[in-house]
Amino acid sequence: MKNIPSFIRELYGSQEFIPLHPPIFIGNEKSYLNETIESTFVSSVGAFVDRFEEQTANLLGVSKSVAVVNGTSALQLALRVAGVQNKDEVITQSLSFVATANAISYLGASPVFIDVDLDTMGLSPHHLNNFLNEYAENREDGCYNKITGKKISACVPMHTFGMMCRVDEISVICDDWNIPLVEDAAEAFGSKLNNQYAGSFGLINAFSFNGNKIITAGGGGLVCSNTISMADKAKHLSTTAKKGHNWEYFHDELGYNFRMPNVNAAIALGQLECLSILISSKKEIFKKYQDFFESSPIKLISPLDNCLWNHWLFSVCLENREERDAFLRYTNENKIMTRPIWNLLFKLPMYKSCYRDDQKNAIYLEDRIVNIPSGAKV
Numbered sequence: 001m002k003n004i005p006s007f008i009r010e011l012y013g014s015q016e017f018i019p020l021h022p023p024i025f026i027g028n029e030k031s032y033l034n035e036t037i038e039s040t041f042v043s044s045v046g047a048f049v050d051r052f053e054e055q056t057a058n059l060l061g062v063s064k065s066v067a068v069v070n071g072t073s074a075l076q077l078a079l080r081v082a083g084v085q086n087k088d089e090v091i092t093q094s095l096s097f098v099a100t101a102n103a104i105s106y107l108g109a110s111p112v113f114i115d116v117d118l119d120t121m122g123l124s125p126h127h128l129n130n131f132l133n134e135y136a137e138n139r140e141d142g143c144y145n146k147i148t149g150k151k152i153s154a155c156v157p158m159h160t161f162g163m164m165c166r167v168d169e170i171s172v173i174c175d176d177w178n179i180p181l182v183e184d185a186a187e188a189f190g191s192k193l194n195n196q197y198a199g200s201f202g203l204i205n206a207f208s209f210n211g212n213k214i215i216t217a218g219g220g221g222l223v224c225s226n227t228i229s230m231a232d233k234a235k236h237l238s239t240t241a242k243k244g245h246n247w248e249y250f251h252d253e254l255g256y257n258f259r260m261p262n263v264n265a266a267i268a269l270g271q272l273e274c275l276s277i278l279i280s281s282k283k284e285i286f287k288k289y290q291d292f293f294e295s296s297p298i299k300l301i302s303p304l305d306n307c308l309w310n311h312w313l314f315s316v317c318l319e320n321r322e323e324r325d326a327f328l329r330y331t332n333e334n335k336i337m338t339r340p341i342w343n344l345l346f347k348l349p350m351y352k353s354c355y356r357d358d359q360k361n362a363i364y365l366e367d368r369i370v371n372i373p374s375g376a377k378v
């Protein structure tokens with residue numbers, strides 16, 4: 001462990017403090033930002049919003065995308081359009097950022113926590129199957145939990161640190177059970193499984209462009225779908241459900257003010273243009289980590305072979321909780337920023353009474369996984 005800080009410091013140059021994942025602006029972000037101010041179109045109507053939506057849809061190979069204020073709202077919106085309603089159940093993983101479960105709860109639904117796979121750290125198709133075989137029943141209007149009597153109105157796998165979960169297998173299971181699939185692809189912009197982009201597997205899906213993500217809008221999110229009517233519905237709900245009219249204020253249902261402002265879209269578009277440069281740089285840095293950790297008892301985490309990874313956040317697996325804590329203490333004391341994976345969501349006060357399966361893999365990973373500095377260097 002002793003040589004880790006000096007290796008990472010060498011990797012990133014000799015800065016005093018090495019952050020986990022700082023944003024990098026090397027493209028047109030500033031000039032686009034200036035354009036928004038000069039045009040006065042700084043708010044949620046503007047050319048950069050349209051351009052960002054168009055270019056993300058083209059890149060991901062989806063029919064349409066809708067830019068919103070953040071990833072949490074994107075997920076809430078996607079779930080609402082997928083049909084999630086008050087008192088429903090939504091299947092997801094407890095090994096995730098709190099926003100995954102919060103978005104479900106904002107709609108009045110409850111998360112049902114199913115275990116993850118050890119290798120992907122994302123929702124396990126095996127454990128999903130086990131749960132559904134035991135609890136689920138198909139009725140005319142969808143899938144229900146036989147025990148609680150509640151509708152299971154969505155399944156939300158998450159691609160941890162940008163590494164794809166087995167979303168192809170999950171998609172087949174969801175189809176069999178008639179459960180809408182919604183990807184929390186917040187961390188996986190630009191990642192692919194079997195040459196298909198994250199955020200294009202589900203019925204309607206969500207991304208985040210927060211400051212710590214692979215590309216940032218300052219704050220921002222994206223909803224995208226291959227069903228145009230669903231994306232249109234998301235756009236309508238994100239703009240207070242206002243009917244288009246030159247002057248009338250008529251809103252035909254309860255909507256939200258979730259549209260992404262043009263200033264944020266300007267930054268996001270500049271970032272999007274640099275995505276492949278950022279990913280290549282991170283790939284190079286990851287290779288150096290691989291060489292370094294090859295001879296170490298600490299294991300560097302890699303994605304599945306059929307995953308083309310955006311290399312968002314790098315992580316290592318320690319021997320046990322004590323080793324994890326020692327690693328965190330040592331690196332942070334040496335001004336190398338490292339962070340543990342999230343506290344499992346069923347341990348948080350608001351989610352402690354939600355259903356969960358045995359969570360063996362999630363608990364194993366919670367005790368051992370730590371993120372290490374993962375920024376690009378260009």
Ligand SMILES: *Cc1c(COP(=O)(O)O)cnc(C)c1O
Pocket residue numbers: 070071072073075096097099100158184186187207208209210220221
């Ligand atoms: C970042 C993130 C979100 C939420 O995105 P915000 O833009 O911060 O609201 C949701 N889910 C996961 C897994 C995330 O990492």
